[in-house]
Amino acid sequence: MKRTATAVMLTATILMGGGIITSTPVEASATTAVKQSTTYTTTDALNLRAGNSTKYKVLTTIPKGKQVQYISTHGSWYKVKYGKHTGYVSKSYIKVQKASDFKPPVTPNASSTKSYATTSNLNLRSTNSTKGKIVTVIPKGKVVSYISAHGSWYKVKYGTKTGYVAKSYLKAISTKPVSSPPPAPKPPANPKTPPTGGQVSLGSFYTIDSLNMRKGAGVEHSLITAIPKGEKVEHLATSGNWYQVQYKTHRGWVNYGYLSKTQLVDTEPNASIKWLEFEATKRTDTLLSQMKQTTLKDPFLMPVQGRLTSSYGIRSNPTGAGYEFHTGVDYANVMGTPILATADAMVDRVVSSATGYGKYIVLRHDMKGMTFYSLYGHLNKMNVVPGQIVKRGEKIGELGSTGRSTGPHLHFEIQNSSRQNVNPQTLLAF
Ligand SMILES: [Zn+2]
Structure with a gap:
């Protein structure tokens, strides 16, 4: 159905004539039939971008x-492959000179339709709203x-049923066309590939975005390299949020939030971002339900008076x-505003760094059998030492702008006992 609509749009563009791109339909040979659709030739220089808007970087x-x-x-953009690059070009720059040469993209067989896996039990509804009647629950x-x-919402087919599901609960998966040759047999398991220097791999992961590898488990450690998106890595050890x-x-060391057990197929530009947010929300929800079971009431005090300038979750990089x-x-x-302990705690770490969080304090909270950590970053002054006991509301330091900061502010984090970040706003409000 999608492909039919695509073909119509392409045809409409062609009829307008003129152009940057010339259609050069490639007659699919027997061996490439499942992959080949339509090839175009650029007739002028054209930016290939990472997403379907001019906000995305030029690849x-x-x-x-x-x-x-x-x-x-994708809206007013086409996703195209150019050499080893896959990206987006604005549709308004794609025109075909010779309409008579045009052949619509080959209608794919059903087996190459996009597929998604549900990341939670999910209601299949009769319309694209939570008001729609539940057709069935997809496990x-x-x-x-x-x-x-x-x-x-996505309209999807599940078994014999068709309906609508919230797309944030779907994960794109790769489906191999039935007509493709069987995949090459996997090479025998070989611990030396990739080399782990004799160390046993705890498992393989794929990067879901470009990811910084650092010398230690934290943003304060210096950079070794940037691993591109979609690369396979071997997990050797764990320290908090870091692998x-x-x-x-x-x-x-890399932040494990950017690793996935499965290689995500980016069928849309924001797929990896949605997956990250889903994972982060799931962690916070788990902690919230644990806290509710312990009958804790308002365990976390607002650590500073100030204006909320950036929430938890995906954002555009403020310094890059x-x-x-x-x-x-x-x-x-303002600089010097008192920073307060969010709950009774023992001071876990007091760190002075020129990068990352700058001067920062980590407190450890043990409450009713549960352990949390709170982190206070970019401080100007720190008034505590490791091992010190502090009370809820006690001043531990002063607001500053040290480290990777664009102005005076407190960066406040809460981690669970596994040192995984959770959404502090949700917990402060609880
Ligand atoms: Zn921050």
């Missing part, structure tokens, strides 16, 4: 006279076939390009 500029392969349509981990997008991994010849996962919440106020 490369495609020179005049090069061939690109059409993949799919977690089941596969549905994508039909079309409707706002934050020590082997990537090719590099060994270092691209997106990042903001592991805490930021409150801005």
Whole structure:
């Protein structure tokens, strides 16, 4: 259904004539039939971007006279493949000179339709709203076939049933066309590939975004390399939110929130971001339900008076390009504003760093059999020492702008006993 609509849109564009891209339909040969659709030749230089808007970074500029392969349509953009790059080009720059040469993209066989796995038990509804009647409940981990997008909902087919599901609970999965040759047999398991220097791998993961590898388990440690998105790494050790991994010849630490057990297929530009937010929300929800069971009431005090300037979750990088996962919440106020312990605690760490969190304090809270950690970053002054006992509401330092900071503010984090970040706003409000 989606492909039919695509073909119609393409045809409409072609009829307008003129152009940057010339259609060069490639007659699919027997061996490439399942992959090949339509190839175009650029007739002018054209930016290939990471997403379907000019806000996304330019992956490369495609020179005049090069061939690109059409993949799919996303609003006013086309997803295309150019050499080893896959990205987006604005539809308004895609025009076909010779309409008579045009052939619509090959209608794919049903087996190459996009598929998603449910990441939770999920209601299949009769319309794209929670007001829609529940057709059935799809269990977690089941596969549905994508039909079309409707706002934050996808129309999907599940077994014999068709309906609408909230797309934030779907994970794109790779489906191999039935007609493709069987995959090459996997090489025998070989502990030396990738090399782990004799250390046993605890499992393989894939990066779901470009990911910094550091010399230690924290943003204050210096950078070893940036691992590109979609690369396989071997997990060697764990420290809080950080995994020590082997990537090719590099060994270092990465934030585990950017690793996935499965290689995500980016059928849409924000798929990896949605997956990250889903994982983070799931962690916070788990902790919240644990806290409710312990009958704790308002365990966390607001650590500072200030203006909320950045929430927990995905945001655009304030000091560089691209997106990042903001592991805490930021409150801005004037330099020297008192910073208060959010609950009774023992001081766990007092760190002075020129980068990352700058001067920061970590408190350990043991409450009714549960352990939490709170972190206070970018401080100007720190008034406590490790091992010191502090009371809820006691001043531990002063607001500042040390480390990776664009102005005076407190960066406040809460971690669970496994040192995984959770959404502090949810817990402060609890
Ligand atoms: Zn922050």
